[in-house]
Amino acid sequence: MESVIEKRQRLLGAATLFYEQPVQIVRGKGVLLYDQTGKEYIDMYNNVPCVGHANPRVVEAMSTQMSTLNVHSRYLHEGILEYAERLLALHHDGIESAVFACSGTEASEVALIMARAATGGRGIICSDATYHGNSTEVIKMTLAGRANTSTDSAFRAIPYPQKLRPLISGLDDESLCQLYLDEVKAAIDDFKQQKIPFAGMFMCSIMANEGLPDIPGRFMALATDLVHAAGGLMIADEVQAGYCRSGEWWGYEKTGFQPDIVTMGKPMGNGMPLSAVVSSDANIAAFRERSRYFNTFASSPLQAATGIAVLDEIEQQGLRESSAAVGQYLRNELEDLVAGHDAIAEVRGCGLFAGIEWVNAAGEADAQGAARVSNLMKDKGFLLSNAGSQDNVIKLRPPLVFKQTHADRFLSAFQTMLKEY
């Protein structure tokens, strides 16, 4: 008989799967997931179901709205206005107006088009280990970093700022920060020389795909100043960083800067496709004028009702505070637990987002080791993954409803795994 994996290969082709022996998940509740045999897993990976798998308030909101009305946004509807108002109030004062979309990729597209429309420029600076989505234009940011031979001169990648493997060793924090700022300057100068008008800088506020590095000095704020001085806009990708993941509402609060354009996505709808871009009135107006943007499924009553339920749940359950506290507890305990373990160079992160840097005997990034940890922990009933610029960072990014009791269960299992490793 055809196995589920074979059936998937036949119907979906070689779509990626997690783990050497993939799991088949059939049911979820809060931070728990269950496979087809009934085996329970603690979800240490999924940021999308931020208020918990099968959250009853979200289900009820979706169900009620779909039973009442769901239609496109060329008719008036108060739901999306209430949602936009709630969302904008969570940002700094320069953020005044919103564009809704369905995915992170779509949000990145909107942000790119907006930055270019508002500045009249084209040139975009990104990091050399980033991912902002998969459309033809957006993936150029990933390609610019990975290949160093971007096919499009309008994208230029800079080495992402970090302390663990810095461009030059032995510098103090401020000098190291300056080194990375010089890379931003060089990119801006390069655009000038190539006569590519500058549009801005596109960065994940906490550099999640880069591997959640400790960022030297006040890099993000000072880079924003450089971008502004050159007539560009600072775009913060909050698709992973936002929604209390970092312990603050937005990653940019954690890393200390005020972006001009913010993209949001993954956790917004607890799994219902929903993303958004927010910015100043002027930037949104420039975007609307350039593109006459319309998105069939976005700004809908369904998106609004679902999005509002998620905000309600975060606020009423105190999940920002919980993310900060439980995350801190998890990282503190982890640091104690891994102290002196040769395979672990560093535990880092913020809020409910931790990275464990896995290395070999020579202290080099060890992607295979990190993948092995993922597989071992999966067998023990904990779903996590590895990521980062060299795929050697164990990524812990559970739903925001992850509590200290879950952390304790994880820590105990992780300790056992380390002994067996």
Next chain:
Amino acid sequence: MESVIEKRQRLLGAATLFYEQPVQIVRGKGVLLYDQTGKEYIDMYNNVPCVGHANPRVVEAMSTQMSTLNVHSRYLHEGILEYAERLLALHHDGIESAVFACSGTEASEVALIMARAATGGRGIICSDATYHGNSTEVIKMTLAGRANTSTDSAFRAIPYPQKLRPLISGLDDESLCQLYLDEVKAAIDDFKQQKIPFAGMFMCSIMANEGLPDIPGRFMALATDLVHAAGGLMIADEVQAGYCRSGEWWGYEKTGFQPDIVTMGKPMGNGMPLSAVVSSDANIAAFRERSRYFNTFASSPLQAATGIAVLDEIEQQGLRESSAAVGQYLRNELEDLVAGHDAIAEVRGCGLFAGIEWVNAAGEADAQGAARVSNLMKDKGFLLSNAGSQDNVIKLRPPLVFKQTHADRFLSAFQTMLKEY
């Protein structure tokens, strides 16, 4: 006090709205929509809620799935496999495997990347009045047609095939078809001369945005042959054309060709963001290899459950047959009704998709007149719009659950409107 329109302007900027006096819709049921005053409208426009507004089966499926599990596709789940199998079985034999996404734009992106990966080419032929989505790359197809000064030489627009305002008047059907095929040939030759390797042709199967023209001869099939002979792939955009809209399951059945790649979107989830691209195993494999595509919200248990409920509803309610029969009735009655009316050059279409060509005294396209009809009919309780290459085509595209009784109510109101016009 701030009106809803002012509030919307403040929070969303100049996002487009239908009608001179926009409607505020608060509730829907089947083909009926209701505004905040309780006024009832027959929905003659929305193809997205194909099985009816607030369809109970779809609501139940979404609600049950969200209460059970919704998670990304890097774990195994049988739902999306069942859905893919159902969907693929509705296409011709060359269609073997699927990629899911969230919006029509995302489906167009996947199709473009796929055609380019599978052929190694870049050059894409499109029509000069098309719209396949709004990302930076996909919108180039619209720009290639509108401006005739595309910024990207990889996109080349041809005049869309039509009988009403043909390139040359007085030709018989076959000769006119040949004239448009010559445009395809010229585009292919042009790519060759410019050393842009050819990737394929991207066309809405029924040319919905072009204004639903009567297509001369066997244009679509013969154009497909030309594309194949030049090593390209034929991409059918079924985002509007598909899902029984034309009276057949797919627009390409109506217009008589077999595409290599098919994009689908709008009606698939009855309003839940859901789109897909289907093709041969080989093309899907080329795509997966090129892009390592992953879409956080797509191929999810929620998309699967919702999509399956929509297919069940279409099949069990016989909506394909109903679309063909009610649509034919509507167009026949409309033709009788408008016969001899100077402002109407033609009633055309297929299935539950009708276009009424509005013209001025000189027989030229009259967009203002068409817009006026939209506004007048809205006041009478019928929601429709105008579209087409010159915005002068009254577009009737109701949910598939639109019945003859609804058609009769529309026809009566339309007749009254014509007297008052």
